[in-house]
Amino acid sequence: MPDLLHYEFMRNALLAAMLSSIACGIIGSYVVVRKIGFISGGIAHTAFGGIGLGYYLGLNPLVGIIPFSLAAAIGIGLLTRKARISEDTAIGAFWAAGMSIGVILIGLTPGYAPNLFSYLFGNILTVPTSDLWLITMLDLLIGLMVFALNKEFLAISFDEEYARISGLKTFVLDLFMLCLIALTVVIMVRVVGIVMVIALLTIPAAVARSYSRSLPAMMALASLLSVAFSIAGLWLSWVFDLASGATIILVASVVFLFSALMRLRGAPHSAC
Amino acid sequence: MSEPVIVCDRLCVELDGAPVLKGLSLSVHKGDFLAVLGPNGGGKTTLLKVMLGLVRPTSGTVTVFGGPPGATTGRIGYVPQSLQFDRAFPISVREVVLMGRLSKSRLFRRYGREDHRKAASAMETAGLTALANRRIGTLSGGELQRVLIARALAGEPDLLLLDEPTASVDPEMKTTIYDLLERLKANHTIVLVTHDTGTIAHHVSRIACLNCTLDMHEEGSTLGRASLESLYGYPVDIVEHRAPSAPTASSTPSGHRHA
Numbered sequence: 001m002p003d004l005l006h007y008e009f010m011r012n013a014l015l016a017a018m019l020s021s022i023a024c025g026i027i028g029s030y031v032v033v034r035k036i037g038f039i040s041g042g043i044a045h046t047a048f049g050g051i052g053l054g055y056y057l058g059l060n061p062l063v064g065i066i067p068f069s070l071a072a073a074i075g076i077g078l079l080t081r082k083a084r085i086s087e088d089t090a091i092g093a094f095w096a097a098g099m100s101i102g103v104i105l106i107g108l109t110p111g112y113a114p115n116l117f118s119y120l121f122g123n124i125l126t127v128p129t130s131d132l133w134l135i136t137m138l139d140l141l142i143g144l145m146v147f148a149l150n151k152e153f154l155a156i157s158f159d160e161e162y163a164r165i166s167g168l169k170t171f172v173l174d175l176f177m178l179c180l181i182a183l184t185v186v187i188m189v190r191v192v193g194i195v196m197v198i199a200l201l202t203i204p205a206a207v208a209r210s211y212s213r214s215l216p217a218m219m220a221l222a223s224l225l226s227v228a229f230s231i232a233g234l235w236l237s238w239v240f241d242l243a244s245g246a247t248i249i250l251v252a253s254v255v256f257l258f259s260a261l262m263r264l265r266g267a268p269h270s271a272c
Numbered sequence: 273m274s275e276p277v278i279v280c281d282r283l284c285v286e287l288d289g290a291p292v293l294k295g296l297s298l299s300v301h302k303g304d305f306l307a308v309l310g311p312n313g314g315g316k317t318t319l320l321k322v323m324l325g326l327v328r329p330t331s332g333t334v335t336v337f338g339g340p341p342g343a344t345t346g347r348i349g350y351v352p353q354s355l356q357f358d359r360a361f362p363i364s365v366r367e368v369v370l371m372g373r374l375s376k377s378r379l380f381r382r383y384g385r386e387d388h389r390k391a392a393s394a395m396e397t398a399g400l401t402a403l404a405n406r407r408i409g410t411l412s413g414g415e416l417q418r419v420l421i422a423r424a425l426a427g428e429p430d431l432l433l434l435d436e437p438t439a440s441v442d443p444e445m446k447t448t449i450y451d452l453l454e455r456l457k458a459n460h461t462i463v464l465v466t467h468d469t470g471t472i473a474h475h476v477s478r479i480a481c482l483n484c485t486l487d488m489h490e491e492g493s494t495l496g497r498a499s500l501e502s503l504y505g506y507p508v509d510i511v512e513h514r515a516p517s518a519p520t521a522s523s524t525p526s527g528h529r530h531a
Contacts (some may be wrong), residue, residue: 208359215362
């Protein structure tokens with residue numbers, strides 16, 4: 001392994017893996033206990049429109065992703081909570097619309113077709129140092145917000161109705177949490193890509209839940225698992241010359257399956 | 273003594289176009305222990321949600337503590353049905369009970385010493401002190417139900433609204449929960465939605481039979497087989513609604529009768 005660290009891109013890749021795992025473990029835990037993985041997938045795919053916009057305007061695609069994923073979070077939240085449109089319909093509409101905008105804008109961009117593959121499936125080996133700073137800032141923002149709103153987020157996750165009766169502005173808190181998910185998606189797109197964000201957001205947290213007594217413990221364990229999956233995947237992809245994002249997800253999936261099988265063999269007391 | 277806590281006047285509620293409550297009038301007074309009986313789909317839970325401000329009436333009015341429902345959050349303790357909870361959620365008994373302090377605490381603030389003390393005393397009342405650090409997934413149905421009651425108590429409410437607190441509980445634990453309510457009724461006004469036609473009669477001061485419309489039964493009256501069977505639409509146990517053998521200082525309700 002040490003010989004890997006001679007290369008700057010490898011050092012950046014490892015840093016990106018660790019930094020993104022922090023947001024992934026914290027926000028992924030909310031996604032899992034609130035069972036909103038599909039919303040997260042919708043936000044991620046809508047963000048493809050942002051990548052198209054970034055290319056079209058000649059900007060860093062990550063800059064385009066931020067407004068698109070935030071708009072998707074707020075749009076899906078508003079439609080499902082206020083306009084009484086069923087959640088899967090709203091998610092499906094945003095998902096497809098975002099992808100379409102991305103495809104059209106990339107088609108309109110003059111010159112050669114850019115390498116979209118790395119945004120759809122991630123390429124952690126090409127993370128520039130400037131993106132590491134962006135990821136760090138987003139990490140800090142997410143961590144700070146979750147620390148400040150920890151009891152409110154716990155309340156709306158466990159029992160939203162009770163939180164509302166207690167006088168919390170649950171709708172605003174809910175939208176805010178969706179926005180934090182959107183920012184996490186922005187971070188994860190670099191590492192595993194749009195298509196596989198949902199896996200890294202849910203798998204470490206889902207495995208961690210079985211072994212955690214509290215939500216903060218689940219977040220910490222999910223972050224550690226995410227680091228482990230990322231580093232293991234990165235190393236395997238280096239050794240066997242495989243796509244890095246896909247290898248990371250495959251490692252996570254294998255551990256998830258193994259953990260699920262362990263639960264099957266174990267006492268059948270708690271439903272999951 | 274007979275300060276009205278909840279007043280519903282010709283209350284109508286429709287959910288997705290279907291009428292759930294039709295012209296219901298009811299008043300609950302300070303110190304009342306009211307049981308609401310009725311078949312599933314009869315609007316019992318909806319009535320509680322109207323009182324909580326979660327469901328808006330289509331017509332008619334509701335006041336709770338003299339104001340609109342939802343405006344008096346800190347004075348109401350709500351105990352929802354325990355079946356709706358995700359047992360896999362990583363949360364301890366203490367954390368759930370602390371949620372009862374939400375209406376008393378501020379945004380961005382952690383729970384303070386006062387909150388922890390009130391939560392501890394609510395857990396003691398509900399007999400949960402030994403379970404404080406247990407994950408809720410490891411509790412029995414009756415234990416979880418007591419956690420939800422303790423959560424409501426932690427907010428120091430004047431009014432308790434309980435939605436089928438004995439629905440998923442074995443008979444032995446039912447007695448424990450009714451014993452707990454028996455102690456709480458001295459200091460709280462209680463509205464209880466239930467299917468336990470047999471047991472409640474010994475505890476409550478008034479019974480309301482709800483199947484879209486309301487039928488009130490005051491203390492001392494007998495809830496006949498005929499009226500219950502017409503309520504449920506199938507044969508049920510007879511409930512004789514007598515005053516408790518040791519009369520407490522409970523008020524004699526001011527006789528609201530409605531068809």
